[in-house]
Amino acid sequence: MKDFDAIANDYAAGVGQLKPLIPDTWKAFGALVSAGEKAGELSSKVKELISIAIGIAVHCEGCIALHTRSAVRAGVTRQEFAEMVGVALVMGGGPASVYGAEALQAFDHFSA
DSSP, rough: OOOHHHHHHHHHHHHHHHOOOOOOOHHHHHHHHHHSSOOOSSHHHHHHHHHHHHHHHTOOHHHHHHHHHHHHHOOOOHHHHHHHHHHHHHHHHHHHHHHHHHHHHHHHOOOO
């Protein structure tokens, strides 16, 4: 099994190096993320599931690790997570099945 904590931490370390190099861009990106993830008609939980499904479809391990950790914190159940993986498979095809299976491992890891 992959080390999902390391994947999330590696992303954070990379961001830490990138932020000072492009502070204005990163500040704007941070504002975009905050606005996009803010609960509205869609709950934060649903928005995290959408983010994970996109991460699966585009094969982004960092996205999967970070948003899965957030989804667990938001109270996503294993069944809700599995159904989201099903939607990602429809949109991402066979290659998404690899990332979907890894995403479920990440869910189980962060739920433990």
